[in-house]
Amino acid sequence: MPWVPAAVVVADTLVVAGARSPGWWATVAYAVAVVGAVLLRRRLAPAAFVVAVGLALVSGVGVVLLAWSAYGAGRAVVGRSGGAVVVGAVVGGLVGQVALQPADGPVVRTVVSAVTTYLVFAVLPLLAGRYLAQHERLVRHLRWSRDLVADRERLDERLRIARAMHDSLGHRLSLVSVQAAALEVADDLPDRHRQAVGQLAGAARGALDELYDLVGTLRGAVPGSAAPGIEAVDGLVAGQRAAGVPVTLVSSGVPGRVGALAGEAAYRVVEEGLTNAAKHAPGRPVTVSLAWEPDSVLVRVTNPVDGARSAGGPGGFGLAGLDERVLAADGMLRHGRTGDGFSVLAMLPTVPPDLEPARPATRRTVTLGGAIAVSILVVVLLAMVTGVRT
Structure with missing residues (x-):
């Protein structure tokens, strides 16, 4: 909901202003920091959670942003680096909460109260977001299976x-x-x-x-047969070049992993596009492009056509069968005239990254989490030395 980030900024700022009674300049500075954390959450949820933990430790009462960013971090974290950042922030924040408690009261009661508050407003939303993310991942995996x-x-x-x-x-x-x-x-x-x-x-x-x-x-469709996939497009294009067809292959984006059906469909799209180009525009240049997106790959074959040759259009049973093949792979196919040329475009899904098998943590991951925890503790020490939080 678009109004939630604005409500978080207003609520967290009002809570801090009412509980700590800082000057107007300190309130404005805190509100700007909260806005920065909210904006950061859209792209880097683990980093926004680290900022929220630091602001909560400095203010002592900024729990609205903390709970909201913790929930977002739990929903967004899928890789080892993000998990290390979140775990480091949780550990550093917990130690910081204990270290910032006043020493003139009952120690056990004070520590228990601080830890309980931190668990309710940081760890619990984090686990709730992580649970919902895992549930959605399980649903996607079941559908994929x-x-x-x-x-x-x-x-x-x-x-x-x-x-x-x-x-x-x-x-x-x-x-x-x-x-x-x-x-x-x-x-x-x-x-x-x-x-x-x-x-x-x-x-x-x-x-x-x-x-x-x-x-x-x-x-040929029996499992285990050597059906060509998207990785065989290079060889297909090379074969067309060897036959004298001027074909250009353009690839953009970071290649992902595609399933067997989607990979074969991508190969057949290129194959059918090259066949139609040789039939309706022999000797004319053909462009094959593979554009990798985060959750899909766009396969396009474009060639110029002559009006006389293409009066009936390059369509036929080949494109009809190709459309069925792409739909079977949960993709989408479009073909038709584009200016003075003809284009065949298919959008095919890639395997989501969070369905990849998990790998054990490495020394680099552990080091990253420890660095985040130490950074938060440094913020705590600075808050104690400068008197921002007493």
Whole structure:
């Protein structure tokens, strides 16, 4: 909700102004710091949590920003570096809360009160945000697993159909072809009938060849087969260049990981685009681009076309089948004229980074968390020395 950040700034500033009664300049400076932490939370939630912990230690009562930023950090942290920053801030803030308690009262009661307050306004929102983030990640993982199971079932069904066609229809067509060939070489067959039988034999052999091609296509989708993926686009483009087609491959962004269906769909998009370009604009330059986004990859094939050649458009069953393949991979396909050229564009999903297997913490991660904790303790010491927090 867009009004929440503004409400956090106002509420936290009013709480500090009412409880600590600082001067107007100190109140304005604190409000500016809170605004900075709120703006920082949009892009770097762990860093905003560190700032909120420091402001809470300095002010002693700035818990509104602390709770809100802790919840946001719990929702946003997915990597080891972010986790180290959050853990370091939690440890440093807890030690700082204990160190800043006055020594003239009951020590145990004071420490317990400080720790309880810190747990309620910092650790509890952090854990709540982390729980919701893990829940959403689990839901995405279950959906991803469900899609994989559905894809496996579709592939198994295609294999079953391929077997049935090969065993039944292939056998019958083979018999028709053999019987037609036997009639074709018979001595007592009239010439008029021999010609018809020859056409029948040729049709049967052609149908049998097409059947075997179709069965091979269906079997090509079996799990474990060497279906080309997006990593094979470079080789495809290189093969077109070797054949004399002027193809330019442009890649931008940080490459991510794509699933098997999305990778094969990306390869087929490039393959179909190059085929259409060779058919409708032979010898003209073709541009293949791969634009990597945080959660998707954009695959585009663009080529100039002649008006006379493209009157009917480069579409057909190839693009229709390509659209079905892209949709099966949870992607989106667009194709059509773009100025004086023709473009085929597909947007395909990449595997979310938080579905990658977790890796153990390294020395660098631990060092980062320790540095954050020490930095917060330095802020605490400065607050004690300068008298900002007594």
